[in-house]
Amino acid sequence: MKKSPPPARAVRRPDAAASPPRAAERIRESARELFYREGIRAIGVDEIVSRAGVTKPSLYRSFASKDELAAAYLEDYDAAFWERFDEGAAEHPDDPRAQLLAYLAGLAQRATKAGYRGCGLTNAAVEYPEPGHPARxxxxxxxxxxRERLVGMARQMGARDAQALGDGLLLLIEGTFASGQLFGKGGPARALVASAERLIDASVK
Known part of the structure; x- marks a missing residue:
């Protein structure tokens, strides 16, 4: 009697989560670290591909130019910013004041740590003043x-002049981005939440 062949062994496919990151992902991650720490203009393509462990053609297959890579870095930064900013909404639904203060408390902590380089998007706007540049x-x-989000939150808080309060809060945030790099621990950033509370209290009916 002819023996039947043994059952085929199931081929184990590698878990996608365990797969090594693709070249484009490594390039993006390396660019994010280098651009934030050193500035976009200060970092060349050669340094990025060296850090990512890829070739220069690999970079240009994913990004047409360094400018396009810079824009991709800033888009990632933008997404991460809003994720952090919106954490307060889950913790304090229907309370825009508490939502905002939760974000500001986290910002004050980050801005007083060693190695803080402010907001990557603000830094890029300073580096690229020319209108129309992808990073700009x-x-x-x-x-x-x-700015629109802050004005909207000021309106929800019942501010007499929502535009003025929103702009005032924006100035506090941008000032923290800059002063955190200069003063670090013990600098003005530690007073961010208290300053925002006073501004809100003075502006809300």
Whole structure:
């Protein structure tokens, strides 16, 4: 009697989560670290591919230019910013004041730590003043969205002049981005939450 062949062994496919990151992901991660720490203009393509462990053609297959890579870095930064900013909404639903103060408390902590380099989007706007540059466009869109969001939150809080309160809060945030790099621990950033509370209290009916 002819023996039947043994059952085929199931081929174990590698878990996608365990797979090594693709070249484009490694390039993006390396660019994020280098651009934030050193500035976009200060970092060349050679340094990025060396850090990522890929070739220069690999970079240009994923990004048409360094400018496009810079824009991708800032888009990632923008997404991470809003994720952090919106954490307070889950903790304090229907309470815009508490939501905002939760974000500011986290910002004050980050801004007083060693190695803090402020907001990558603000830094990029300073590095690229020319209108229409890919990095500048991402930065401007983010800052306009943040301003609108703050004005909307000020309106929800019942501010007499929502535009003025929103702009005042934006100035506090941007000031923290800059002063945190200069003073670190013990600097003005430690007073961020208290300053925001006083500003809100003075503006809300």
């Amino acid at each position: 466009k991402v930065s401007e869109a983010h800052k306009r969205a943040l």
